[in-house]
Amino acid sequence: MKKTLLIFAVSxxxxxxxxxxxxxxxxxxxxxxxxxxxxxxxxxxxxxxxQFSVPTATVNLGCWITRPLAFRFGFDMMMTPSHYQNxxxxxxMYFMGSAEFLWDxxxxxxxxxxxxxxxxxxxxxxxxxGMVMRPSVTAAGVTHEGDNDFxxxxxxxxxxxxxxxxxxxxxxxxFFLSQHFxxxxxxxxMHSFTVGVTHRWGDNPYSRKTEFxxxxxxxxxxxxxxxxxxxxxxxxxNIGEWGMYGxxxxxxFGRNYSNVWTxxxxxxxxxxxxxxxxxxxxxxxQYKYTNLHTDVMVNLTHAVDYTRGVRLNVLPYLGAGLxxxxxxxxxxxxxxxxxxxxxxxxxHSDIYVDFKYMMVPPTIAGIQPEAGEELSKSYLDWGAxxxxxxxYIYNFGSSSTRYRYPVGQ
Numbered sequence: 001m002k003k004t005l006l007i008f009a010v011s012x013x014x015x016x017x018x019x020x021x022x023x024x025x026x027x028x029x030x031x032x033x034x035x036x037x038x039x040x041x042x043x044x045x046x047x048x049x050x051q052f053s054v055p056t057a058t059v060n061l062g063c064w065i066t067r068p069l070a071f072r073f074g075f076d077m078m079m080t081p082s083h084y085q086n087x088x089x090x091x092x093m094y095f096m097g098s099a100e101f102l103w104d105x106x107x108x109x110x111x112x113x114x115x116x117x118x119x120x121x122x123x124x125x126x127x128x129x130g131m132v133m134r135p136s137v138t139a140a141g142v143t144h145e146g147d148n149d150f151x152x153x154x155x156x157x158x159x160x161x162x163x164x165x166x167x168x169x170x171x172x173x174x175f176f177l178s179q180h181f182x183x184x185x186x187x188x189x190m191h192s193f194t195v196g197v198t199h200r201w202g203d204n205p206y207s208r209k210t211e212f213x214x215x216x217x218x219x220x221x222x223x224x225x226x227x228x229x230x231x232x233x234x235x236x237x238n239i240g241e242w243g244m245y246g247x248x249x250x251x252x253f254g255r256n257y258s259n260v261w262t263x264x265x266x267x268x269x270x271x272x273x274x275x276x277x278x279x280x281x282x283x284x285x286q287y288k289y290t291n292l293h294t295d296v297m298v299n300l301t302h303a304v305d306y307t308r309g310v311r312l313n314v315l316p317y318l319g320a321g322l323x324x325x326x327x328x329x330x331x332x333x334x335x336x337x338x339x340x341x342x343x344x345x346x347x348h349s350d351i352y353v354d355f356k357y358m359m360v361p362p363t364i365a366g367i368q369p370e371a372g373e374e375l376s377k378s379y380l381d382w383g384a385x386x387x388x389x390x391x392y393i394y395n396f397g398s399s400s401t402r403y404r405y406p407v408g409q
Contacts, residue, residue: 028063028065032063036199038058040058040195041056042080046189049083051081056079056193057077058075058076058192066258074096074130075097096153105121108217117161123157127153127320132149132151133148147181150178153175154174156172165202169198174189175190210258219400221254223394224393226249226389226391228247230387232246243283250267250354251266260298260303262298262315266292269291269323269385275367291323291336294320295336299314300314300316310403323358334358337356338357352390354388
């Protein structure tokens, strides 16, 4: 179920890129596609142990969707010992598939030019969310089944231009894997280091602005406040049990980079529940939590054409971040996707309804493994916090991307 929902959420972003719009209107700029190939090594950290291994390989296909923001599909392969093979000479294969975003800080805050190095900040910060797969492995005569799970990524991309359509690059990715993935008993991370080349379809990497892009850095910022119920979902069992519902207040801060693309940072969460107690026939124990995440949003209302005077905006989104409980303060990763309905009230005011589905690590959700038990697929099969929140958004200063008055008004 969660796999299907996640694939659907990612697919929303896929279909934004082809220029199927009318010739006079484009969601992204011309010649903004790029293809990257690279290789390197990986440091795999699990259960307090770690080992550096080679090789790794990466393939990325993407496009600059606004002047400061690129979206790409990232595919990574690592060869490194599994947790079960730690200390031995055998390697296992790991495959990553991610939806990734690169942020050009210079294009956001500074005047930029088409030079060999990006100035004054020579790197692109990166954020990604996706899946990790490990085939079955044999260690000490025991065969362990294949494992697949959710992963999130933070990273840095350092490009160096050496020809009109070519860049060399160094890239660092920090993959956050769920607890108990690959038979581990604690936090799992992969640190990959790659070098490679990027081919760009356009000579000028800063020809990215579309017709209805934000005009300058000071415009199109907003802050929102909301609240609503959530449901502690474990494969959507016990959905009729009111004791499994909690409260989700939230505060969010974001910017509309164009009439189509929006980025927000959100802090939310208050109460949730551990799994339903089938013995006592009551809701699981309540706990307090908070999550902090970043979402990339697509405004479907304006994705095909910009129509003046339209007040209702439909924004599906995809994001990742951190979540923690207060009774056991350990941080873990989470992914979320959903749809926000945002309604224009006035120049500064919007109201919204947000339908969100957030995946929750098993240890955060209150699921602890028994001795020797593996929770290899728990991230996909267990915890989730679907929620519905309603709230108010205040837009600072000028805000030309979300609404324009009809001609003549």
